[in-house]
Amino acid sequence: MSKTALSDEQNNNSTLFTQILKVYQAVYSSQNKGASAPQIKNETVLLDSGLDSLGHAILITRLEEKLGYDPFSISTEAYYPRTFGELVEFYRANIPA
Amino acid sequence: MILRDSLEKLQNSSILILSANKKLYRDEILTLYKKNINRLAGARILICLSDISVVLPIITALDGIVEAFALISPTASSKLISSFAISGNFEAILCDDSKTFSELKNVPPVFHDLDKLATSFTSHKIPKETRWLITTSGTTGEPKLVSHTLMSLTRTTKIDPERGANVRWGMLYDYTRFAGLQVLLQSVISGSKLIVTPFEDSLDEKIKKFIDHDCTHLSATPTLWRKIAMTSKAKQINLLQATLGGEIADDRILAATAKLFPKARIVHIFASTEAGVGFSVADNRAGFPLSYLKNPPSGVDIKVKNNKLYVLNKRVYSKYFESDISFASKDGWVDTGDSVEIKKDRVLFRGREDGVINVGGNKVYPEEVESVLLKHPLVAAARAYAKSNPITGFLVAADVTLVDSNTNEKEARKVLQAYSLEMLDRHKALASINIVPGFSLNSSGKIVREAS
Numbered sequence: 001m002s003k004t005a006l007s008d009e010q011n012n013n014s015t016l017f018t019q020i021l022k023v024y025q026a027v028y029s030s031q032n033k034g035a036s037a038p039q040i041k042n043e044t045v046l047l048d049s050g051l052d053s054l055g056h057a058i059l060i061t062r063l064e065e066k067l068g069y070d071p072f073s074i075s076t077e078a079y080y081p082r083t084f085g086e087l088v089e090f091y092r093a094n095i096p097a
Numbered sequence: 098m099i100l101r102d103s104l105e106k107l108q109n110s111s112i113l114i115l116s117a118n119k120k121l122y123r124d125e126i127l128t129l130y131k132k133n134i135n136r137l138a139g140a141r142i143l144i145c146l147s148d149i150s151v152v153l154p155i156i157t158a159l160d161g162i163v164e165a166f167a168l169i170s171p172t173a174s175s176k177l178i179s180s181f182a183i184s185g186n187f188e189a190i191l192c193d194d195s196k197t198f199s200e201l202k203n204v205p206p207v208f209h210d211l212d213k214l215a216t217s218f219t220s221h222k223i224p225k226e227t228r229w230l231i232t233t234s235g236t237t238g239e240p241k242l243v244s245h246t247l248m249s250l251t252r253t254t255k256i257d258p259e260r261g262a263n264v265r266w267g268m269l270y271d272y273t274r275f276a277g278l279q280v281l282l283q284s285v286i287s288g289s290k291l292i293v294t295p296f297e298d299s300l301d302e303k304i305k306k307f308i309d310h311d312c313t314h315l316s317a318t319p320t321l322w323r324k325i326a327m328t329s330k331a332k333q334i335n336l337l338q339a340t341l342g343g344e345i346a347d348d349r350i351l352a353a354t355a356k357l358f359p360k361a362r363i364v365h366i367f368a369s370t371e372a373g374v375g376f377s378v379a380d381n382r383a384g385f386p387l388s389y390l391k392n393p394p395s396g397v398d399i400k401v402k403n404n405k406l407y408v409l410n411k412r413v414y415s416k417y418f419e420s421d422i423s424f425a426s427k428d429g430w431v432d433t434g435d436s437v438e439i440k441k442d443r444v445l446f447r448g449r450e451d452g453v454i455n456v457g458g459n460k461v462y463p464e465e466v467e468s469v470l471l472k473h474p475l476v477a478a479a480r481a482y483a484k485s486n487p488i489t490g491f492l493v494a495a496d497v498t499l500v501d502s503n504t505n506e507k508e509a510r511k512v513l514q515a516y517s518l519e520m521l522d523r524h525k526a527l528a529s530i531n532i533v534p535g536f537s538l539n540s541s542g543k544i545v546r547e548a549s
Contacts, residue, residue, distance in 0.1 A: 030518060046327055047300070053324050053457055054524055057488035061528045072487030078352030080326040 031055045042085030099161035107288040114150045116293040121150045130158035139164050139221025143187040147171035149293045160227045167230035168273040175200035243370045244414035253374045253395040261287025267312040275370040308333045316340035319350045320457035342366040343458045344490045345446045348383045371424045372408040372431040384445035406435045456524040457489035469520045492528035506532045
C-alpha cells in the first residue's frame with residue numbers, strides 16, 4: 001500500500017467506499033436470509049463482520065462485476081485485507097490505469 | 098506395524114494430546130482398553146465420536162484386532178450413519194452424541210463406551226491387518242468408504258521421535274477426514290503434541306489457543322490459510338511449518354503464508370482419500386517440479402497422461418468398502434481427476450478434468466447445479482463451470498440461455514441467483530451468471546464442457 005491512507009471522514013465520503021459498502025450490504029443480505037448488514041466502518045474486521053470465507057469470495061466476484069476489476073489478480077503483493085478500510089484501500093490502490 | 102507398536106516406541110511420559118482441560122499421556126492411551134479388547138477380534142465397528150482424546154485410545158486398541166473400523170464425522174446425520182452401518186455390515190456403532198444416539202433406528206447395537214461394547218462381544222479371528230475406513234467427500238449421492246491401513250495412511254510420514262518431541266501440531270481439520278487423520282497420525286506417531294480445540298470454536302478462538310499452547314505446525318486448506326491471513330492474531334503463532342492441502346495452492350497464498358510466518362517451512366501436499374498422499378512441495382511455488390514425474394520424492398509414483406494426474410497406489414484397497422466400484426486401474430494407478438499443464442520445468446494444476454468445482458475445499462458437481470437451473474421456468478439451457486476466486490480458489494458460475502430472449506437480463510440474473518441460493522447448499526449457489534444466446538453442442542448433443 002503505497003498511497004497514504006485517507007482519514008475516516010474522507011474515506012466514508014469517498015465514492016469507492018460507498019460503492020463497495022453497497023455491494024457488501026447486498027451480499028450480506030443475500031447470504032443471511034435477507035437480514036440487513038451491521039454498521040460497517042473502516043476499522044471493522046472483515047471476518048467479524050458477519051460474512052464467512054464464502055461470503056467474502058462472493059463479495060469479490062460481485063465487486064468485479066460492479067467495478068470492472070479484481071485487485072487480487074492485478075496486485076502482485078501477497079496481501080489479504082483484514083479490515084473494511086484496508087479492503088477499500090486495496091481496491092483504490094489497484095485501480096487499473 | 099500397528100498403532101500400538103508405534104506408540105510403544107515413544108517415551109513413557111510423552112503427552113500426545115493437549116486440549117482445553119486435559120493432557121493425554123502415551124501410557125494412558127496404551128492401557129485404557131487393554132482388558133477385554135481381544136473379544137473384538139475380527140469385528141467391524143463404526144465410530145462416530147467427537148473428541149480426539151476419546152478416539153485415540155480406542156483406535157490404538159482396535160488397530161490390529163478388529164477387521165475394520167470406520168471413522169465417521171461427528172457432524173454426520175443419523176441417516177448417513179445408519180446407511181453406512183447397514184451397507185458396510187457393521188456389527189456395532191460407537192457414538193457419543195445423545196441426539197444421534199437416540200435417532201439411530203434399525204441399526205446394529207449402539208454403545209457409548211468401548212468397554213461395554215467389548216464385553217457384549219464374542220470374538221472372531223484376528224485379521225491379518227485392520228482396515229481404517231475413511232469417508233470420501235461424496236457431493237452427489239452418498240459418500241463412500243475407502244479402505245486404508247495404518248501403512249497406507251503413513252506411507253509418506255517421516256518418523257523422527259527425537260525431533261517430533263519438540264513439535265506441537267494444531268488441529269484445524271475434522272480428524273475423520275483424510276487430511277485430519279494425516280495430522281493426527283503424523284503428530285502421534287512422531288511423539289509430538291497435538292493441540293485440539295472444541296469443534297464449535299471460532300477461528301479466532303482456535304488461533305488464541307494455538308498461541309497459548311506454543312503451536313509450531315499447522316495444516317489447512319488454502320481457503321482456510323487465506324482466512325487465517327485475514328485475522329489479526331495469526332502472526333503471533335510461532336510457526337515452523339505451514340502445510341497447505343485439499344485445494345490448489347496458488348503463488349499468492351504461498352507467498353502470503355511465508356510472509357506471515359517468516360520462520361516456517363511452507364509445504365503444499367497433494368493427496369486424496371482414494372489415492373492417499375502423493376507428494377509434497379516445499380519450494381514456495383505453485384505446482385510441482387517436472388522432475389517429480391521421474392524421481393518421486395516420497396517414493397509414490399505419479400504420471401501425467403492426457404493432461405491428467407495419476408498416482409500409483411499399491412497400498413490402498415482399490416475398491417470402495419463393500420462395493421464393486423474400483424477407483425484404480427488393474428496396475429494400481431488412481432486417476433485423480435485433476436487436470437494439469439506442463440510449463441517448462443513445472444507441472445501446474447488447472448482444476449478438475451471432470452468439471453468438478455472445488456469451492457474452498459468443497460466439491461461441486463456442475464451437473465447438479467445445471468439440473469436445478471433447468472427446472473426454472475426462465476431457463477432453456479445451462480452450463481455450470483468454475484470461476485477463479487482469490488478467497489476460495491473457485492466459485493460456481495453458469496452460462497444460461499433464457500427461454501424468452503426478451504427477458505430483462507439483469508432481472509433474470511437476480512432471480513436465478515436467488516433461486517440457486519434457495520435450492521442449493523450455499524457453496525453450490527451461483528456466484529455469477531452469464532446470459533448467452535446459445536450453446537455449442539458436441540457430437541453426442543451434449544453441451545461442451547471445458548476445463549476452466
